[in-house]
Amino acid sequence: MTPTEYEYLRKFLRDHSGLDLSADKQYLIESRLLPLARKAGLSGIGELVQKLQGAGASALVTSVVEAMTTNETFFFRDKVPFDHFRDTIMPEIIKARAGRRSVRIWCAAGSTGQEPYSLAMSLKEMGAALTGWRVEIIATDLSQEVLEKAKAGIYSQFEVQRGLPIQMLMKYFKQTGETWQINPELRAMIQHRQLNLLHDFAQLGTFDVIFCRNVLIYFDQDTKINIFNRLARQVEGDGFLVLGAAETVVGLTDTFKPLPERRGLYKPNDPRTAAAKPALAGAAPRVAVMAGR
Amino acid sequence: MKTCLVVDDSSVVRKIARRILEGLEFEVTEAEDGSKALEVCQRQLPDAVLLDWNMPVMDGFEFMGHMRRLPGGDQPKVVFCTTENNVAHIAQALSGGANEYIMKPFDKDIIADKFAEVGLIPVGQAMV
Numbered sequence: 147m148t149p150t151e152y153e154y155l156r157k158f159l160r161d162h163s164g165l166d167l168s169a170d171k172q173y174l175i176e177s178r179l180l181p182l183a184r185k186a187g188l189s190g191i192g193e194l195v196q197k198l199q200g201a202g203a204s205a206l207v208t209s210v211v212e213a214m215t216t217n218e219t220f221f222f223r224d225k226v227p228f229d230h231f232r233d234t235i236m237p238e239i240i241k242a243r244a245g246r247r248s249v250r251i252w253c254a255a256g257s258t259g260q261e262p263y264s265l266a267m268s269l270k271e272m273g274a275a276l277t278g279w280r281v282e283i284i285a286t287d288l289s290q291e292v293l294e295k296a297k298a299g300i301y302s303q304f305e306v307q308r309g310l311p312i313q314m315l316m317k318y319f320k321q322t323g324e325t326w327q328i329n330p331e332l333r334a335m336i337q338h339r340q341l342n343l344l345h346d347f348a349q350l351g352t353f354d355v356i357f358c359r360n361v362l363i364y365f366d367q368d369t370k371i372n373i374f375n376r377l378a379r380q381v382e383g384d385g386f387l388v389l390g391a392a393e394t395v396v397g398l399t400d401t402f403k404p405l406p407e408r409r410g411l412y413k414p415n416d417p418r419t420a421a422a423k424p425a426l427a428g429a430a431p432r433v434a435v436m437a438g439r
Numbered sequence: 440m441k442t443c444l445v446v447d448d449s450s451v452v453r454k455i456a457r458r459i460l461e462g463l464e465f466e467v468t469e470a471e472d473g474s475k476a477l478e479v480c481q482r483q484l485p486d487a488v489l490l491d492w493n494m495p496v497m498d499g500f501e502f503m504g505h506m507r508r509l510p511g512g513d514q515p516k517v518v519f520c521t522t523e524n525n526v527a528h529i530a531q532a533l534s535g536g537a538n539e540y541i542m543k544p545f546d547k548d549i550i551a552d553k554f555a556e557v558g559l560i561p562v563g564q565a566m567v
Contacts, residue, residue, distance in 0.1 A: 225562045304549075307542065307553070308549065311539070311556050312556075316529060316533070321525065321526050324524075
């Protein structure tokens with residue numbers, strides 16, 4: 147890939163998805179787009195860039211954006227956040243919401259479903275503690291293709307062996323030939339919706355827990371700040387925000403504060419006003435309309 | 440250094456598994472069937488067994504039963520690694536004392552995930 151091609155793709159992705167690649171992400175582009183180029187019968191990245199600039203490329207534009215914004219994901223990814231969910235977040239919520247007996251959870255980068263289904267399995271494993279509770283998990287993602295997969299809950303043999311203990315596979319999945327489908331009972335726990343984080347998401351309502359992992363790393367600083375500030379308005383004053391291992395709010399916003407000794411776990415900084423606070427500074431997000439929709 | 444016994448009648452599979460496990464800092468020994476594996480275990484029990492199911496002389500399931508009855512034989516973590524990929528086999532393995540189960544084909548990520556799952560390696564290492 148030539149520097150010109152790389153710069154073109156950087157700008158292209160910024161304009162179409164808000165994805166902000168740093169100057170050294172050539173490997174990421176190659177690993178995601180080379181297979182796509184080959185599938186489209188193109189010789190490589192160079193020809194792909196040419197095609198993107200030509201007329202009638204809208205289907206290709208969508209594929210490129212989806213390929214670049216889809217994260218590798220697997221069940222119970224990184225494990226630690228799910229331990230926090232079981233050992234810190236849910237015990238606190240079960241106590242705090244004992245009156246209304248309901249919990250709302252948002253997976254803001256739900257991707258192909260492994261994360262929301264991992265949360266659903268964790269909740270199931272809590273058993274009697276949640277009997278009679280109304281549990282709502284909303285999984286959103288930018289990509290329609292990815293959402294369809296999440297909704298179906300069908301995974302390859304390879305996918306169900308990443309991060310998923312064998313007992314959980316046996317308990318919560320049904321084997322159909324070479325694939326495994328998550329049980330209807332767990333599928334029914336999750337609502338899947340298409341959503342671009344750069345757009346307004348106030349209509350989703352407020353949540354007790356927001357998982358927003360490994361998606362903000364792709365955005366530039368101003369966009370991150372803007373998203374954090376808007377997330378703060380969607381989380382209950384005593385709720386939780388869970389970020390990816392390589393992500394933090396520190397130095398970006400004071401709307402959330404990290405929990406000591408709970409890596410990746412944050413709480414709204416001012417519980418009395420968090421859910422009602424207007425956005426702080428934060429520049430308007432970059433243009434983020436998905437092409438071809 | 441933790442030890443892992445790789446039991447598989449395919450020398451190619453043993454070689455691939457050895458390379459992966461050595462990368463995860465295991466000391467690896469190999470056996471080509473359940474009977475040879477049992478001899479190894481009678482001398483010294485490993486920390487982990489990566490175990491094929493279908494093998495000549497003695498299959499993996501029968502081996503596991505014998506090994507579990509050795510003094511201290513409840514200690515090693517047994518991770519099946521087999522082309523038997525149906526629910527009936529998995530359920531049989533788990534009720535017979537297996538700790539985890541890998542359906543072939545496998546790669547480094549799957550082995551690392553499964554070994555982390557049963558506490559043989561730290562979780563962080565599985566993400567490398």
